Amino acid sequence: MLKILYFNNKFPTHYSKKGGIFSLFFQKRVGIWVGRNYRKATKTMKKSILLTILTLFFIFCLSGCKANNKPDTKNPVTLSMWHVYGSQTTSPLNDIIDEFNKTVGKDNGITINVVSVTSSSAIDDALSASANGEPGAADMPDLFIAYPRVAEIVGIDNLLSWNDYFSDNELALFNKTFLEEGFFNDKLLMLPVAKSSEALFINKTLFERFCSKTDITADDLKSFNGLFEVVRKYYDYTKGQNFLQINDYYNYAYIGMKSFGSDFIVDGKLQLDNDIFEKIWTPLAKTAIYGGICLDEGYAASRWKTVEILANTGSTADVLYQPDEVIYSDNTTEPIESLTIPYPTFGNDSSYAIHRGGGLFSIKNEDERKNYAAYIFAKWLTAKDQNLKFVTSSGYMPVTDDALNELFDNTTIVENQSYKNLYDSLAVMNNEYTFYSLPLYSGASDTQLAFEKNVKAVLKAAHNRYIKESANDNSAKLLDNIVANSIDELKKLTSSK
Incomplete structure (x- = not known):
């Protein structure tokens, strides 16, 4: 007779009379051993299943987090932006941004919202107000175009480091000189998107009319010595009208001293006692004090429009x-053509110029989607095709070597004739000039603004003095004395700050 026994209700064993008590004892021991190991195996299997489930859960969470770090059409972001290119209604960059929003931005769930188009100084002030939490200050934008000086205003730790997002290969495409300006130690905080230089703009129509009645030619404008002589002759010819406006005396001094192998700024201090500074100051001061250089505040383009300068x-x-027509005091108008020539040299064999233009900054955001969206937009904007389209409609240079070579090897890609003339001049400068960026130091912005203000104040006061005293003494000695005195006055104003 066969009986079935269950040990712990788990495992069956067999009993027979033939085996007797030994057989029963043996089967009990086997059953106990098997039962224990069965429970152990079951417990281990449960742990393995739990571990597998937890692993899959964490992988799912991590992949989900990673996906959420990037914007997409189901997880979109909007980045606010301030910039300086054009005006709110007419802006080459706004046009390019519209294209981005409709294409790459749309595909990736990214929208760039231009909140303000204004001047670089206005952006500086607005960023400062926002960073300091001033009453009524605008919210800090996600993206903004500014000069390197704003890094200390906003705070380096608050800014996105572009080299955390751009690969080394991507950064290698940029012009090295342009890129270096944006580094703060090892952090690339300012990404170049467009660079400008300086040039001489001329009302070609009225200048040629003046040349036809004098012995002056456009070749006289290639150096500052020649340009200043033209300014004085025009002042005499027109009985007291200005010919020239210099928009940046700080840049004039910086490049002038570089041209003679010296530095205008050393350890954040202006080198006004340097003999080279006097060398470049004297011809400028002599011309401004004699007459023909506009020393008032305001934009040159506005004065072109009313023929206050040429x-x-x-x-x-x-x-x-640049306007395409001028309006005279009797309200009559005349269409004009403009001419652009390379930045004047300082009369030696060296040709130097500033390369300038702000760069793109991004606020470091806790929402990683916004940081990645900023990278996507910046990469698209600086790619050759988009960058060339943007810069050649706004008077700037592209920022990658490939785009620079394509532009300067063939300026016919520029459709606007006035702009083409500019890029022909820039092509000459690209081949023949050495470019410098202005040095960044603590208080650089305030120093630059103060220097501009002081130069205009000193030269304007000296000009008024010369006009008054030359009525009775029109000698060259009087002019020389006032010129010599002007540099002393400039030093006093500078040292008192």
């Missing part, structure tokens, strides 16, 4: 604002 030195981006 020429100005300034950023190549000024081409965006």
Whole structure:
């Protein structure tokens, strides 16, 4: 007879009379051993299953977090932006941003919202107000175009480091000189998106009319010595009208001293006692004090419009604002053509110019989607095709070597004739000039603004003095004395700050 026994209700064993008590004892021991190991195996299997489930759960969570770090059409972001290119209604960058929003931005769930188009100084002030939490200050934008000086205003730790997102291969495409300006130690905080230089802009129509009645030619404008002589002759010819406006005396001094192998700024201090500074100051001061250089505040383009000046030195981006007609005091108008020539030299064999233009900054955001979206937009904007389209409609230079070579090897890609003339001049400068960026030091912005203000104040006061005293003494000695005194006055104003 066969009986079935269950040990712990788990495992069956067999009993037979033939085996007797030994057989029963043996089967009990086997059953106990098997039962224990069965429970142990079951417990281990449960642990394995639990571990597998937890592993899969964490993988799912991590992949989900990683996906959430990037914007997409189901997880979109909007980045606010301030910039300086054009105006709120007419802006080459706004046009490019619209294209981005409709294409790459749309595909990746990214929208760039331009909140403000204004001047670099206005952006500086607005960023400062926002960073300091001033009453009524605007919210800090996600993206903004500014000069390197704003890093200390906003705070380096608050800014996105572009080299955490751009690969080494991607950064290698950029012009090295342009890229270096944006580094703060090992952090690339300012990404170049467009660079300008300086040039001489001339009302070609009225200048040629003046040349036809004198012995002056456009070749006289290639150096500052020749330009200043033209300014004085025009002042005499027109009985007291200005010919020239210099938009940046700080840049004039910096490049002038570089041209003679010296530095305008050393350890954050202006080198006004340097003999080279006097060398470049004297011809400028002599001309401004005699007459013919506009020393008032305001934009050169506005003075072009009303024929208050015929020429100005300034950023190549000024081409965006050059008028195509002038209006005279009797309200009659005349269409004009403009001419752009390379930045004047300082009369030696060296040709130097500033490369300028702000760069793109991004606020470091806790929402990683916004940081990645900023990278996607910046990469798209600086790619050759988009970058060339943007810069050639606004008077700037592209920022990658490939785009620079394509532009300067064939300026016919620029459709606007006035702009083409500018890029022909920039092509000459690209081949023949050495470019420098302005040094960054503590208080650089305040120092630059103070220098501009002091130069104009000193030269304007000296000009008024010369006009008054030359009525009775029109000698060259009087002019020389006032010129010599002007540099002393400038030093006093500078040292008192």
